[in-house]
Amino acid sequence: MTVDTTKPTGPLADLRVIEMGQLLAGPFCGQLLGDLGAEVIKLESPGTGDPMRQWGREQAQGRSLWWPVVARNKKSVTCNLREAEGQRLARELIEGADIVIENFRPGTMERWGLDFERLRATNPGLIMVRVTGYGQTGPYAPRAGYGSIGEAMGGIRYITGDPGHPPARTGISLGDSLAAVFATIGTLAAVHHRHRTGRGQLVDAAIYEAVLAMMESLLPEWAITGYQRERTGPVLPNVAPxxxxxxxxxxxxxxxxxxxxxxxxxxxxxxxxxxxxxxxxxxxxxxxxxxxxxxxxxxxxxxxxxxxxxxxxxxxxxxxxxxxxTARDMFADPHFAAREAIVRLTHPEFGELPMHNVFPKLSETPGAVRHVGPELGGHNAEVYGDLLGLTPEQQSELAARGII
Structure with missing residues (x-):
């Protein structure tokens, strides 16, 4: 399946999302919403952008092959959130948005004057999605928390791997991705609630809790019977063959x-x-x-x-x-082809770039991958000009001062 269009499509095409996170936990939530049609405007630091632009396997040109996937269907604008004027621009964008996503350490948005109470004072229907390692409350909330730590705390690391070896990683950023999926579920529930009440709300997604939610009956097994699950390699304990x-x-x-x-x-x-x-x-x-x-x-x-x-x-x-x-098997498999599980887009440097399609499939309002991850600040003129009404001269002046 070959797709290369910027036309909004999907059930969320009437929603505007401001994505302020970086790396994976927040941005994957933005990707999922964008896959289903939402307009996702990603704010990135001028000059550097999201570190995901450099993460993952690189192609010969030194370009990340992960970035075109996690940033697909998004618009990139540069905005220096550490400066008061950048914070003002962010507030103006959020005033016209339905959803804002962030995955900074708790307290960061508050220091920037972008806390939920202040933002919803001018946008009562705003849904704010906060993805962190430990959540917004509790004694661990202020700690830095990556996906790997959430995987360990949530229980998946201890039971993954061969029993004769230390706990293993699954091979993907499972904790970050699970947190983003649960954040997306919470976001859609909040959108439904807003349709009924007109009120927005806060979505608090913690990585360790997203992992914990996948732990089946691990907790009652220990509490009721004293049974502790252990690493079992490729088999299911007491389930054969x-x-x-x-x-x-x-x-x-x-x-x-x-x-x-x-x-x-x-x-x-x-x-x-x-x-x-x-x-x-x-x-x-x-x-x-x-x-x-x-x-x-x-x-x-x-x-x-x-x-x-x-x-x-x-x-x-x-x-x-x-x-x-393996990836080779997926490209050769007729079922993948029949289901259009792999979509091919045009990348300005790589040419044809394949990636996984949008899942699940909706019969009436299917999502789509409209374009690959954008260049840094590639939508500055469109967003700052069309949405905020800044003239080219004003944008140039802000760029010269490192604000955008």
């Missing part, structure tokens, strides 16, 4: 057949239907207790089949199974 198995061509395939009926289908595909009624494996509890020996039986079968032959048998039998995908 659900693991990674080898193939004859040195590949690894995930098979998840832990439900009784599905396990029965797997045993037939293996040519071992008697295993489904064997008292050692006939029930969920029995299979969980004998996970290692059951996995060994399945691995012996899978190791004798090529990856394609194994997957064909699993799919035909109605048994969930699949490859562990």
């Amino acid at each position: 659900s693991n990674v198995y080898p193939t004859a061509d040195d590949d690894m395939i995930l098979i998840a057949a832990n439900q009784d009926t599905v396990f029965g289908r797997l045993t037939k595909a293996m040519g071992r239907p008697e295993l489904a009624t064997d008292e050692r494996y006939a029930t969920h509890t029995a299979r969980g207790a004998r996970m290692a020996e059951l996995d060994a039986l399945i691995a012996e079968w899978t190791a004798g089949l090529s990856t394609e032959a194994l997957l064909e048998q699993l799919h035909a039998a109605g048994v969930p199974g699949g490859r562990i995908y």
Whole structure:
């Protein structure tokens, strides 16, 4: 799918968002809102901009390949928020906005005269989204908090990885991304509330709480039974079979057949239907207790089949199974293509630039990736001129003084 248009589309096309955060936790929330059509105006420091412009894998020109994704569908304006005149410009922009997003340390916006009470005094319908490590209240609120610390505090780090090694990272910035997703959910709920009441509100999203929200029954398991979840590698504790198995061509395939009926289908595909009624494996509890020996039986079968032959048998039998995908696999997969899961846009330096599309898909008002992350200050003239009415001369004077 190839898209390269700046035309607003999507269910949030009537909303204006001022994004004042940087790095990932706040900006990913802005990306999600922009994907669904909101006009997102990103304020960045003159000269340097968001550090995300330099983060991630770089292409030959020294340009980040992450920035075009996290800043897609946004407008970039430069604004020095550490100066009184920059703060005044921000307040003027926020007066005409529906939502403001920030992920600075608590107290920063207040020092800049951009606290929620002051902002909503002139914009009662304003929704202010604050994404931080620990939230806006509590004894830890003033602390600096990155996503990795939130992942550790929220519980995901301790249970991730192999039991014989220290806690592992998942390979993506999970804490920041989860906080942004929950911030987006809160934002949409606040928009719905404003439709009914006309009043805006504060959305307080903490990274550690977003991670904690994904921890299933971890808390009652400890409180009621004293059970502490531990790292288990690729398996689900006491749930079998659900693991990674080898193939004859040195590949690894995930098979998840832990439900009784599905396990029965797997045993037939293996040519071992008697295993489904064997008292050692006939029930969920029995299979969980004998996970290692059951996995060994399945691995012996899978190791004798090529990856394609194994997957064909699993799919035909109605048994969930699949490859562990890399980016290369995604580009080659017909399902990704049929679902338009990858969208291709035009980048001024990279040429055709692929990235993931907008999810979920809406039947009546779908979102879209309209353009890649913009150049620093690329929308100064449009935003300061059209929205605030500043003349080119006024903008040049502000730029000369380092305000924009």
